[in-house]
Amino acid sequence: MAASNSQWIRKLSLVAADQNGRGIDLGNFRVRFEVRRGDTESPNTLVATIYNLSAQTSNKVGGEYSNITLQAGYENGSYGTLFVGNVKWTERGKENSTDTFLRIGAGDGDEAYNFSVCNTTLAAGASAQDIMNAMTNAFVKQGVDKAEDLDKFVGVIPPETLARGKVLFGMARSHMRDWAQKNGFRWSIQNEKLVLVPVRGYRQREAVVISSTTGMIGIPTANQNGVSVRCLMNPLIEVGCLIKIEQGDINTLTVQQQGFRYQGLNVSAPTTKEGFYRVLVAEHTGDTRGQEWYTDITCLAVDISATASESVAVPG
Numbered sequence: 001m002a003a004s005n006s007q008w009i010r011k012l013s014l015v016a017a018d019q020n021g022r023g024i025d026l027g028n029f030r031v032r033f034e035v036r037r038g039d040t041e042s043p044n045t046l047v048a049t050i051y052n053l054s055a056q057t058s059n060k061v062g063g064e065y066s067n068i069t070l071q072a073g074y075e076n077g078s079y080g081t082l083f084v085g086n087v088k089w090t091e092r093g094k095e096n097s098t099d100t101f102l103r104i105g106a107g108d109g110d111e112a113y114n115f116s117v118c119n120t121t122l123a124a125g126a127s128a129q130d131i132m133n134a135m136t137n138a139f140v141k142q143g144v145d146k147a148e149d150l151d152k153f154v155g156v157i158p159p160e161t162l163a164r165g166k167v168l169f170g171m172a173r174s175h176m177r178d179w180a181q182k183n184g185f186r187w188s189i190q191n192e193k194l195v196l197v198p199v200r201g202y203r204q205r206e207a208v209v210i211s212s213t214t215g216m217i218g219i220p221t222a223n224q225n226g227v228s229v230r231c232l233m234n235p236l237i238e239v240g241c242l243i244k245i246e247q248g249d250i251n252t253l254t255v256q257q258q259g260f261r262y263q264g265l266n267v268s269a270p271t272t273k274e275g276f277y278r279v280l281v282a283e284h285t286g287d288t289r290g291q292e293w294y295t296d297i298t299c300l301a302v303d304i305s306a307t308a309s310e311s312v313a314v315p316g
Contacts, residue, residue, distance in 0.1 A: 006077030007215050007232050012288055013072075014048060016065035016087075023065045024057065026050050027288075033070060035083045035284040037108075039188050039197060039239045041177060044108035046070060046083045051101050058102045062090035068106045072286055073235045080235030082284050084191040086110055109189030112142035116172035126162045128183055132196075135179065138172035139194050147193040149203055158183055190239055197240040200312040202278040202302060207242035208234065210297075217294070221251045222268035226280055226298045233293045237282050243299060244275045269300060276302040278312050 014031055017023025033048040046068065053061075066087050073079030085108040094100050107113075116138045122130060136146060168175055180187045185196050197203055210216050215232030222228075229245060237243060252268040277299035285292045303311045 007074050009075035010233075010286075010288060010293060011073055011075050011079055012286070013070070014050070015069045016061045017067045017069070018064055019067070023067070024060075026053070026057075026061075029053060030287075030289040032287045032290065032292075033072075033285070035070065036281075037083075037190065037239050037283065038281040039186050039195075039279075041113075041173060041188055043110045043113050043189060044083065044085070046085060046106040046108070047103065048106075049101050049103045051095070051099055053100070053102050058092060058100075061102060061104060062087045068104065071235070072233060072284070074233075078234055078236050081191055082235055083108060109139075109144050109192050109194075112139050112144040112192075113173055113189065116142045116144075118168040118170060118172050118175050120168050122162060122166045122168065124162055124164050126166065128157045128160065128179070131166070131168070131175075131179060132157070134168055135172050135176045136194055139176075139189075143192065144189055145193050147190065147195045149205075186240075188239065195240060200310050202242055202312065203238070203240040205238065205241040207244040207276060208236045209244045209246060210234075211246040216245075219251055220245055222271055224269065226269045226300050227271060227277055228296070228298050230294055230296050232295070233284060233286060234295045235284075237279060237295055237297060239279050239282055241279055242302060243277050243279060243297065245277060246275055272301040272303065274304055276304050278302050 012031060013025055013027040015023055015025050030051040031048060033046060035044070035046050037044040048070065068083070068085055068087055069081065070083040071079065071081050083106070085106040087104050088107050088110060089105045091103040092101070118135060118138045120134050122134065140146065176187050180196070184199050186199055187194070187196050189195070210229055210231050215234065217230045217232065220227055220229035227250060250271050252271065279297055279299050281298040283296045285294050287293070300312050
């Protein structure tokens with residue numbers, strides 16, 4: 001399927017930097033990468049392999065240079081950040097007799113996820129918003145910022161207040177998990193920013209159109225996990241936001257010949273004629289000297305006629 005004329009000259013930047021922002025851009029070398037981003041609380045990951053670095057530069061990555069920022073896209077089209085995080089491990093070696101490699105594994109907000117601690121007391125009358133702010137501040141102290149739409153997400157936090165004082169002590173991720181489950185949200189860290197999305201809602205951003213003219217590859221498929229679609233690399237696709245799949249013929253799976261009880265049972269996730277879907281998972285794979293330059297998406301149908309916080313169809 002044809003892609004837009006703006007999706008053919010690749011562009012990539014892979015910056016390894018120290019705590020003060022000083023570092024080096026490795027984008028001029030051959031780089032292979034896999035970025036896995038989802039709306040789960042576990043940190044997103046990057047695995048990148050860089051070829052034929054000097055020993056001096058290679059040894060700095062993961063040591064002096066512990067911060068990683070990956071940007072990718074196109075010279076004359078969409079270009080943006082795919083991953084921001086910290087180096088967790090490195091591997092050095094030879095792929096053959098002439099080519100050396102440095103492979104790095106990084107986590108998005110990994111240090112904040114593992115080390116953010118709540119240690120505060122809330123007075124009687126504190127709201128769910130106050131509790132969320134206290135937990136958010138614990139993450140901010142460990143280098144994770146608030147997403148721009150954190151206070152503008154679709155959905156309403158329940159208005160109940162505390163009947164008595166409450167002590168918040170312990171891992172911030174545990175308190176955030178309990179708060180999200182109680183109040184109907186999912187939380188995650190995306191490019192070192194804390195994101196909250198209603199379980200049945202979405203982040204209010206302009207929907208990214210996925211079609212044959214914008215780089216869609218193959219036919220979308222509805223399965224038990226959601227609707228899966230592959231397209232050419234697109235940094236505009238973000239977890240929790242909307243995409244619009246214009247092509248209506250999504251493949252679906254229906255169980256047949258499994259006994260009378262299950263005859264004709266639809267085991268695919270719901271689809272929508274309007275074509276709007278919320279992104280659950282966005283996985284980016286690329287190779288600056290190879291074929292791969294893709295974004296793989298798993299998403300859920302959105303009913304745009306419903307209220308925004310109750311618009312996502314959950315697979316049955």
